Every structure is written in C-alpha cells, then in structure tokens.
Amino acid sequence: MSRExxxxxxxxxxxxxxxxxxxxVTSLAGHGDGLGFSELKALCGLTDGNLNRHLQVxxxxxFVRIEKTFEGRRPHTRCSLTDEGRLRFSAYxxxxxxxxxxxSRAARRPDIDNARLRTxxx
Amino acid sequence: MPDVDEAILQxxxxxxQMAAGTRFRGFAPLAVALTxxxxxxxxxxxxxxxxxxxxTTEHYLATWIVAxxxxxxxxxxxxxxRSREQHGALAETMIQSTLRxxxxxxxxxxxxxxxxxxxxxxxxxxxxxxxxxxxxxxGFASLPSQxxxxxxxxxxxFICGTVVLLLAGQSQALTPxxxxxxxAIGQSLAALILHRANEAPR
Numbered sequence: 001m002s003r004e005x006x007x008x009x010x011x012x013x014x015x016x017x018x019x020x021x022x023x024x025v026t027s028l029a030g031h032g033d034g035l036g037f038s039e040l041k042a043l044c045g046l047t048d049g050n051l052n053r054h055l056q057v058x059x060x061x062x063f064v065r066i067e068k069t070f071e072g073r074r075p076h077t078r079c080s081l082t083d084e085g086r087l088r089f090s091a092y093x094x095x096x097x098x099x100x101x102x103x104s105r106a107a108r109r110p111d112i113d114n115a116r117l118r119t120x121x122x
Numbered sequence: 123m124p125d126v127d128e129a130i131l132q133x134x135x136x137x138x139q140m141a142a143g144t145r146f147r148g149f150a151p152l153a154v155a156l157t158x159x160x161x162x163x164x165x166x167x168x169x170x171x172x173x174x175x176x177x178t179t180e181h182y183l184a185t186w187i188v189a190x191x192x193x194x195x196x197x198x199x200x201x202x203x204r205s206r207e208q209h210g211a212l213a214e215t216m217i218q219s220t221l222r223x224x225x226x227x228x229x230x231x232x233x234x235x236x237x238x239x240x241x242x243x244x245x246x247x248x249x250x251x252x253x254x255x256x257x258x259x260x261g262f263a264s265l266p267s268q269x270x271x272x273x274x275x276x277x278x279x280f281i282c283g284t285v286v287l288l289l290a291g292q293s294q295a296l297t298p299x300x301x302x303x304x305x306a307i308g309q310s311l312a313a314l315i316l317h318r319a320n321e322a323p324r
Binding site for chain 1: 126127129130133134136137139140142143144145209210211212266
C-alpha cells in the first residue's frame with residue numbers, strides 16, 4: 001500500500017459497514033448454530049421488514065445462510081454465518097481494529113508532543 | 123480517548139465470541155488417523171519386545187509417553203498450519219481458544235504421571251485408565267468447537283478408561299492392548315468423524 005493511501009481502509013467491507021448489518025453479523029458471530037429470526041430481531045432491535053432486507057443483502061453476498069423449516073405447523077427461519085462470512089467479518093474486524101488503534105495513537109500524540117515541549121531545556 | 127479504547131476492547135470480545143462459536147478446523151483427519159497408526163505400532167512393538175518395552179510398569183508407560191509426545195507433535199504441528207489456512211484472520215484466536223480448552227487436560231495428565239513416578243510408583247497402573255478418562259473429558263470439553271459426533275469419542279474413551287482401570291486394578295499389571303486398543307479405535311473413529319464433518323456443506 002502506498003503511503004498516500006494509508007488511510008484508504010479498503011478492507012472495511014460496505015456489506016458489514018452498516019449499523020443494522022453490523023449488529024446482525026455480530027449477533028450471529030457468537031452463535032455457531034445460528035439464531036432464529038425472532039431472536040435476531042429482538043437482539044438487533046429491527047422490524048421484520050428491515051431485518052429481512054438486511055438479511056437478503058448478507059445472503060446475496062454469501063455471508064449469511066437462511067434456512068426455512070417448519071416446527072410443527074409453524075414456519076421457522078434460522079440464520080447463521082457461512083464460513084466465508086466468518087472469514088470476511090474477521091478480516092473486517094482486523095481493519096476496524098487498525099482504524100481505532102491509529103485513531104487512539106493520533107489522539108495521544110499531541111499530549112506526548114506537549115510533554116516533550118514542556119521538558120525541553122530552555 | 124476512552125471511547126476508542128473501549129471500542130478496541132469490544133472488538134477483542136466479539137472476536138473471542140466468534141472463535142467460541144466457530145468450529146475449529148485445525149485438526150486434520152489424516153494427522154488424527156496417523157495417531158491411530160502410532161498406537162497400533164506402539165502396541166506391536168511392546169508385544170514384540172516385551173522384555174525391553176513392557177518389562178516394568180515404568181518402561182511400559184515411558185514407551186507410551188514417547189508415543190503420546192509424537193502424536194501431539196504431529197496433530198499440533200498440522201493444526202497450526204491448517205488453522206491458518208482455514209481460519210485466516212481468526213486463526214490465532216481459534217488456536218488460543220482451542221489451547222485453553224485442551225491444555226488443562228494435557229497438563230493434568232503430565233502432572234499426575236510425574237507425581238506418581240516420583241512418589242507412588244506402586245500405583246502407576248492407574249495411569250492408562252486415567253489418561254483415557256482425561257481424553258474423554260477433553261473430547262466433551264471441545265464439543266462447542268468440534269462436530270457433535272465427537273461426543274461419541276468422548277463416550278468411547280470414558281468406557282475404555284473405566285474398563286482399563288478395572289482390569290489393571292485386578293491384575294496390577296498392564297498389557298499393550300490396554301493403551302493400544304482404546305487409542306487405535308478411538309483415534310480412527312475421531313479421524314472419520316472429522317473427515318465427514320469436513321465434507322459436509324459449510
């Protein structure tokens with residue numbers, strides 16, 4: 001990567017980098033066997049329509065698997081992260097961590113510079 | 123910037139949570155099958171040269187400790203390489219999480235063996251059954267990150283451990299089959315389960 005593009009952060013995948021989808025993927029990340037539609041809806045605080053729309057985006061990207069079955073007579077939708085989804089989300093977290101690390105260092109730098117100035121002999 | 127630092131901590135938590143809910147694919151079926159072969163070879167060697175490799179309980183156990191170290195080396199080395207291929211950026215977290223699950227059992231087996239060798243060699247006959255029990259517990263402990271069928275392997279080692287403890291307790295003597303048969307069959311089945319899980323759609 002060139003020095004000029006240091007802050008390009010191409011790894012921040014737009015599919016994940018959206019508040020609702022970030023919530024969905026984070027919820028699914030901790031549940032290897034996946035989550036039911038209503039559990040996911042409650043965890044993410046989304047409406048049926050919104051959750052459906054975001055799940056569709058994630059499914060089209062190949063990051064989420066949606067299985068529709070029947071529990072007795074009631075339809076049941078189960079959502080889980082695919083292996084590809086886990087890998088890509090993990091890579092996304094790496095970049096996000098780097099962004100935050102650089103932000104944290106940048107914020108501390110003025111303090112260090114000021115401290116150096118204060119201790120500099122006249 | 124406490125908010126940023128807190129966000130970094132939260133990312134680490136998400137990653138740990140993700141590792142806990144992800145199946146660890148580092149264990150290669152072939153490497154696990156090799157440990158079954160190793161158990162068979164060790165049994166055959168002890169049967170062929172009992173006066174050298176199984177004349178005393180100490181020699182018997184020392185031979186199996188060498189076999190166990192080799193087996194852990196083969197599976198462990200392969201797991202390190204394979205988990206980097208399979209888990210990418212999550213590999214380090216997955217390896218640490220798996221080590222946290224399994225290392226205590228390995229350490230317990232080694233410490234108990236060391237203590238018995240030092241202070242109570244007359245009851246060393248308990249070790250094969252005890253080790254099999256520990257492998258069973260390790261199998262059950264790894265269930266969240268392994269195929270569910272691994273529970274059967276845990277059950278197998280649990281039964282074997284009980285039977286071997288009873289048999290060894292009656293005779294106060296160890297035969298090559300007391301380690302060889304449980305591990306050869308148990309590891310072969312574990313390799314088969316891992317192979318089938320790898321073939322399943324992800």
